[in-house]
Amino acid sequence: MNTLTIRNLDSAIKDKLRVVAARHGCSMEAEVREILRQALMPSKPDRGLGSRIRARFADEGGANLNLPLRTDAARPARFDEGTTT
Numbered sequence: 628m629n630t631l632t633i634r635n636l637d638s639a640i641k642d643k644l645r646v647v648a649a650r651h652g653c654s655m656e657a658e659v660r661e662i663l664r665q666a667l668m669p670s671k672p673d674r675g676l677g678s679r680i681r682a683r684f685a686d687e688g689g690a691n692l693n694l695p696l697r698t699d700a701a702r703p704a705r706f707d708e709g710t711t712t
Contacts, residue, residue: 644659
């Protein structure tokens with residue numbers, strides 16, 4: 628493990644860190660490790676890829692598609708339709 632020394636830390640920040648660490652039931656050192664881990668390590672997204680894409684492009688207006696009703700039974704694709712031989 629490595630050691631990190633932080634110099635010239637504002638006393639108000641240190642006091643707040645001490646209070647937060649006590650609230651979480653851990654040392655200030657453990658609290659700082661957790662803060663750094665959360666800030667620097669990627670976390671698992673809480674939504675799926677599709678939801679994140681939709682949220683990102685929602686302001687663009689989206690696309691209005693005329694989707695067929697799903698009342699008809701599925702049918703296999705026919706590749707010979709419209710071909711000329």
